[in-house]
Amino acid sequence: MRTRTRLLAPLLLSTACATAPAPTPTQGEAMAVTATRVSPPERPFGTLREQAQRQQAWLNERMEKALPQLMRQYGIEMWVVPMREYNEDPVFTALSAPTTYAARRRTIYVFHDRGPEKGVERLALGGGSQGGVFTPRRAQRQVDGGGVSREAELWGPEQWLVLKQVLEERNPKVIGINVSRTFAFADGLTHGEYEGMAEALGPDWVKRFKPSGGLPVDLIAWRGPDEVRFYEDLTKLVWNIIEQAFSNNVITPGVTRTSDVEWWMRQRLADLGLDTWFHPSVDLQRQGVTEAQLGEDPVIQRGDVLHCDYGITALRLNTDTQHMGYVLREGETDVPEGIKAALKVSNRLQDIVFEELRPGRTGNEVLRVSRERMKAEGIDGTIYSHPIGLHGHGAGAMVGLWDRQEGVPGNGDHKVMPNMWYSIELQATSPVSEWNGQRVRSAQEEDITIDAEGKVHWAWKRQTAFHVVR
Template sequence: MIITPVVTSLRTQIDLRVQWLAERLTLLLPELMERAQIDLWIVTAREYNEDPVIMTLLPAPAMNARRRTILLFARCPDGTVEQLTLDRYGYGDLYRQAWSPDTESQDDCLARLVAEYDPQRIGINMSSTFAFADGLTYTEYQRLCAALGPRYAERCVSAEALVIGWLERRIPAELAVYPELVALGHRIIATAFSRAVITPGVTTTDDVVWWLRQTMHEAGVQAWFQPTVSIQAHGMPFDVPPTRNRIWPGDLLHCDVGFCHLGLCTDQQQHAYVVARNETAPPAGLVAALAQANRLQDILLDEMRVGRTGNQVLAATRARALAEGLQPSIYSHPLGYHGHAAGPTIGLWDHQEGVPGAGDYPLYDETVYSIELNNVALVPEWGNQPVRIALEEDAALTGGAMVWLHGRQTQLHVIE
């Protein structure tokens, strides 16, 4: 089976991402700066030590900052945002090149422009909660304060709300292509969990892992973490170290796969069952266990509402799930430019009581999430052995409602 990316031409990919960036700067940035009450946003970084957010602001095919790059975003009285760059080479039409190295130093240019705009609140990328919003290095901070002088340095505030808003928010064009990315992930998993890749008694989990990694590489998408494949079986529970990695009939397989394409990331987990001798289908207990995990997904999506914090969603979901007799664990996260992306944390596997800081951030509309969770159920056919069904599917909060981007797994992949 040939698996190809959503957009195969590298040049077309670049053109599309530049178009999206232009739309984002025009459509989103004025709203987000107003919401965060930031008058001037300064993003500064040095080559090979880039601020996480600056790479989402530089137009492709730029792959890093050039020497020292400073971007300025200034709110204007008419509601627009002026976009400037202070670097030697410029970034095309998206940013007005505001520094002439032949006439003044970069720091003098920055000081002059800030004085001209005279902003009351200057956003800089410092945050104790979100790494994405903490990209201003100590040296750059010192240099920035020295250039601004005491008057304007005192007006510097954390740009955390602006950074997270910029990273998490999706424009219509991005939301339109996201289902295709998720569908590609589903095709990759379906092929991995088939006889095209797995021969019971021969294939190991490592073989499948490297097939996944190689396939993503050949498909022109970039894995953002090493895939995993694991086994549960009768007498081989999920909560003890595995005794083997060779796949046999009667095994319940699990995978975790995620990639980035067109600057957007996916994250998916699904299960497959290897039919044992004298079986024609998976045991009814495994089918029921998957249905219970699907029910947990339903509850979580129902509780994910605009304005609620990640911790509020987590608590409400767990309360309902426990009341229904489920054994839930919820650790969902935003998706976007990054795999574990900017936005509200909805549980961690080791923090089911809530996550201070990142879990207190609210859900906003037009955002994307990895619905990651598991539920433990007893399987009668395996002597009532506990089995963990760990699922992860991608969904969007758009128009005030949660929707799956390309469906979800409701049936086990079956390997004959």
């Protein structure tokens, strides 16, 4: 590092003073010059260490508050979650510390509900304690044939024998395992792991296995109050980037292509040290031109209606946002009223879903009632909202799919719960008088949070006016 600093400093000096060559600076001078020339990194959510401390607090809260309640709700006395390195169960990120990126060799998490007074015991058979969340338990292995034993890293068949010891000591009547034909989030137990566990434990224990049902789904979906506070800041950043993307800072009408805007949005995240869970998309609608005529990567022109779909990943949490923009024509000072009206219609559909998204209802019930109200108000729209959080298309009750407006069997039959988040995603299509009645699709997506009392809140706010490129 010192060598690199000394090499960089003369370059910086020669750039600043293009006359005589600068003398070789001392180490202290080089560091001072570098500090004045290099901008500090942008860290919208603090250092990585600060982020990890916050995430660890979220994990502790999830284990202490959500886990016991959900295990009792689903009738799971003991929950066993085995997985192998790089083939982790979907629930892994809801159970692991921010400094853990993968399971260790084979990791078996065991949760034993000992009742309201003693609480849920948490064991890790393999892997670490995840910041004190689990009590690690190791296998005993003979060393050098001398009769001396010590704890060994769990890996092979002996790991299942440690699990068998845990079961024999606690004698649970019901053992929950993550197998499901309905929920991907509850189907993390691989076939190979099941076979190895069943063979080692024997038929008497296998008889006590029970699908864990909604337990992993709802544990992944559960969010605490500080996560909500963070999510508001994350959503503000989403808005900030979209506002820049749909402005003259990024778009030059007649020059900029939709892909240019997409890559700018993607690069902006990389520059901030953040990531996304999908590549951004930008598309447009134009008066008198069909989608096919526009082609795959059109140049943005004046008079175009813009649309983007954008998500940010930070501290393992995800956003999902769709906004609308407009490029002013020469002589225009505002968005045409007919196009504004199209946005108002999709805003109204947002209102309806927002009002109907209530804990205790299934996703299919929310969809059915919302669509009935939509049709009664004469809105031509589609509703395809989804949970969000540790995954972009998150765990929980699905409220429609764009091609399944009659409801989604299985996933849509799950119930909305307090302390979870949704992306209200939908579209409304309206005729625009300024475009000779041509129909304009206003597709919007905005994230919401549901608090412990079941009240719905916008994560920050929702779009009610177009982003404008002048």
